[in-house]
Amino acid sequence: MQPTTFEDRLHRCQDALADREVDALVLFPSSNLYYLTGFSEEPGERHLFAFVTPTGFALVAPTMYADQIVAATYVDDVDTWDDGDDPMAVVCDVLDRLGVDGGEVLLDDRMFAQFSLDLQEALPDASFGLASEVIDDLRITKDETELAALREAGRVSDAASEAVRALGADAVGMTETELADRIRDELASRGGDGVSFEPVVGSGPNGALPHHRHGDRTIEAGEPVVLDFGTTVDGYPGDQTRTMVFGGDPPEGYAAVHGIVREALEAAIDAVEPGVTAGAVDAAARSVVEEAGYGERFIHRTGHGLGLDVHEAPYIVAGNDQVLEPGMVHSVEPGIYLEGEYGVRIEDIVVVTEDGCDRLNHSPRTWETP
Numbered sequence: 271m272q273p274t275t276f277e278d279r280l281h282r283c284q285d286a287l288a289d290r291e292v293d294a295l296v297l298f299p300s301s302n303l304y305y306l307t308g309f310s311e312e313p314g315e316r317h318l319f320a321f322v323t324p325t326g327f328a329l330v331a332p333t334m335y336a337d338q339i340v341a342a343t344y345v346d347d348v349d350t351w352d353d354g355d356d357p358m359a360v361v362c363d364v365l366d367r368l369g370v371d372g373g374e375v376l377l378d379d380r381m382f383a384q385f386s387l388d389l390q391e392a393l394p395d396a397s398f399g400l401a402s403e404v405i406d407d408l409r410i411t412k413d414e415t416e417l418a419a420l421r422e423a424g425r426v427s428d429a430a431s432e433a434v435r436a437l438g439a440d441a442v443g444m445t446e447t448e449l450a451d452r453i454r455d456e457l458a459s460r461g462g463d464g465v466s467f468e469p470v471v472g473s474g475p476n477g478a479l480p481h482h483r484h485g486d487r488t489i490e491a492g493e494p495v496v497l498d499f500g501t502t503v504d505g506y507p508g509d510q511t512r513t514m515v516f517g518g519d520p521p522e523g524y525a526a527v528h529g530i531v532r533e534a535l536e537a538a539i540d541a542v543e544p545g546v547t548a549g550a551v552d553a554a555a556r557s558v559v560e561e562a563g564y565g566e567r568f569i570h571r572t573g574h575g576l577g578l579d580v581h582e583a584p585y586i587v588a589g590n591d592q593v594l595e596p597g598m599v600h601s602v603e604p605g606i607y608l609e610g611e612y613g614v615r616i617e618d619i620v621v622v623t624e625d626g627c628d629r630l631n632h633s634p635r636t637w638e639t640p
Contacts, residue, residue: 462501
């Protein structure tokens with residue numbers, strides 16, 4: 271992205287702070303910091319903060335990061351501190367320069383407790399909240415550059431899914447971890463940048479555990495396998511789930527359960543359009559599963575937003591009155607989980623359009639393999 275993209279985001283954030291009469295926003299290494307500056311770093315034990323006020327901005331960092339930040343962002347002046355110095359002395363100087371001595375201060379939602387306590391001590395007269403109160407509204411609608419990255423991540427996931435399906439009976443005898451490693455290779459060979467989360471390969475009864483990752487269980491002929499994975503493109507993640515059966519006939523009743531989940535997927539996607547609430551999309555999927563008698567086996571929300579994080583707003587969950595708008599991106603992933611037997615989940619990512627939605631995944635959604 272061009273530096274002006276991040277500067278524009280910063281200015282929109284400052285406008286939002288002014289509108290809400292928020293005195294300051296404080297970010298630390300996270301997707302929020304990248305969103306506003308273009309600087310990406312893993313959270314660590316050193317004090318590294320971005321301070322945003324309605325009229326000002328400053329970035330505090332260890333000296334070792336200064337050149338890296340200037341090279342990667344539009345920021346040309348970093349307030350630095352050296353190992354052995356008191357970083358909070360620099361932080362307090364910056365707060366004084368920005369005129370922040372109290373009021374409402376919003377902290378990055380994932381800020382380490384140590385840093386939150388340091389800032390609370392530095393600003394004893396402030397009231398504190400979460401950065402998501404402002405920044406979620408900025409991030410929830412994707413621009414064309416973001417959508418292009420998400421579409422490409424979907425394309426790579428589709429290609430990897432089709433390659434895994436093509437294994438057919440050759441997948442029988444592989445362990446879940448071996449198949450997960452194969453998925454990594456397929457994603458990488460098609461241009462993906464690693465995995466957007468640890469792949470789920472849930473064979474047989476492990477598929478009834480929605481967030482089982484993978485293990486040393488051997489995939490057997492005829493048992494359902496839940497496959498949930500994605501890759502990252504330009505910092506934006508893909509996410510897709512298919513449930514397949516390799517090399518044999520599935521358990522009795524499985525085809526019907528898979529059909530119910532697929533019907534729920536289609537019902538929810540048909541419900542997505544501007545003006546509809548996230549909760550209504552969840553209800554569209556859930557009603558299909560409930561009418562089929564499996565309501566108690568659908569044990570998670572219908573979906574989540576995608577952006578710089580693989581899970582972010584909007585959350586497609588019962589009771590969420592968030593109104594969908596063009597440019598929002600989220601998953602639709604109903605599931606049925608039969609404890610001790612198997613699970614079925616099918617997931618597509620969609621982007622809300624002016625008159626409905628577009629899918630970002632197009633690989634086959636059937637359970638059959640060659």
